[in-house]
Amino acid sequence: MQQQIGIDIGGTTIKGGLFERNKLLKEVSVTTPARAGRAPILQAVYRVIDDLMTHDVTLIGVASAGNIDPERGVCVYATNNLMGWSETDIRGELEKRYHLPILVENDAIAALKAELKFYPDAQNVTMLTFGTGLGGASLVNGKILRGRNFNGARWGHIIMVPDGLICTCGKRGCAECYLSGTGLLKLGRRRMLGLTDAKQIFERAEEGEWEAQDIVERFTNFAAVLLETIRTALAPEYIILGGGISNQTNVMKELITDAVDGDVVLAKLGDHAGLYGAILP
Numbered sequence: 437m438q439q440q441i442g443i444d445i446g447g448t449t450i451k452g453g454l455f456e457r458n459k460l461l462k463e464v465s466v467t468t469p470a471r472a473g474r475a476p477i478l479q480a481v482y483r484v485i486d487d488l489m490t491h492d493v494t495l496i497g498v499a500s501a502g503n504i505d506p507e508r509g510v511c512v513y514a515t516n517n518l519m520g521w522s523e524t525d526i527r528g529e530l531e532k533r534y535h536l537p538i539l540v541e542n543d544a545i546a547a548l549k550a551e552l553k554f555y556p557d558a559q560n561v562t563m564l565t566f567g568t569g570l571g572g573a574s575l576v577n578g579k580i581l582r583g584r585n586f587n588g589a590r591w592g593h594i595i596m597v598p599d600g601l602i603c604t605c606g607k608r609g610c611a612e613c614y615l616s617g618t619g620l621l622k623l624g625r626r627r628m629l630g631l632t633d634a635k636q637i638f639e640r641a642e643e644g645e646w647e648a649q650d651i652v653e654r655f656t657n658f659a660a661v662l663l664e665t666i667r668t669a670l671a672p673e674y675i676i677l678g679g680g681i682s683n684q685t686n687v688m689k690e691l692i693t694d695a696v697d698g699d700v701v702l703a704k705l706g707d708h709a710g711l712y713g714a715i716l717p
């Protein structure tokens with residue numbers, strides 16, 4: 437039986453999965469050495485693949501943050517969430533080592549591809565992945581929007597606050613500054629003690645801590661504005677919310693309940709959508 441390995445390279449975790457007939461048989465993950473540069477990130481990817489490898493693997497699919505050229509298998513540009521990852525020939529490096537066909541795709545696009553299996557008739561769908569960064573991908577009239585230099589549908593980097601916080605992309609006030617794990621942690625640390633993880637902000641909000649509740653409320657407001665922007669630009673049938681923060685179901689439920697015509701939905705594959713999508717053509 438043929439098997440595939442899917443890899444999802446995010447700013448915090450590199451996830452890997454061994455698949456057979458689109459079923460996840462085994463999963464491995466390591467911390468992304470995101471500040472260490474290209475070679476250590478590649479080494480971490482190899483560790484995950486080596487852990488999952490079997491004699492039956494016929495394909496490796498990689499979903500990565502950043503602007504990805506899927507034809508060449510290259511990360512054209514990545515923000516500082518993955519330092520030194522810009523211009524990495526992901527396919528070239530993996531082919532040299534594994535001598536297998538290698539697929540490479542943007543992580544949010546991979547997540548969108550996986551989720552689209554649940555909406556076979558939809559022609560206009562946008563995926564948002566709330567993780568270390570804020571990933572975006574859009575299907576427009578049945579086609580994935582890529583744009584010049586694979587820079588289209590980068591919803592995390594539309595400016596929401598002119599002259600706002602500095603983003604990992606170099607601009608100021610991007611959606612990602614207010615709607616990602618990294619952004620939330622930065623905001624939280626200015627106002628709360630003892631924070632090590634953005635998740636704690638949601639937990640402490642639930643426990644009734646006022647500062648945390650205020651940060652979560654701002655998150656929800658910013659997210660609602662972003663959803664409305666996407667609606668105005670693309671009029672999608674669905675906007676799918678995924679990524680690690682989408683596990684904060686209370687917050688996401690509020691966004692979904694406020695949605696117009698039920699057009700906002702949670703990712704059915706949760707924060708595993710990118711992993712499932714990595715092996716899809």
Ligand SMILES: [Zn+2]
Nearest residue numbers: 593603605610
């Ligand atoms: Zn940005």
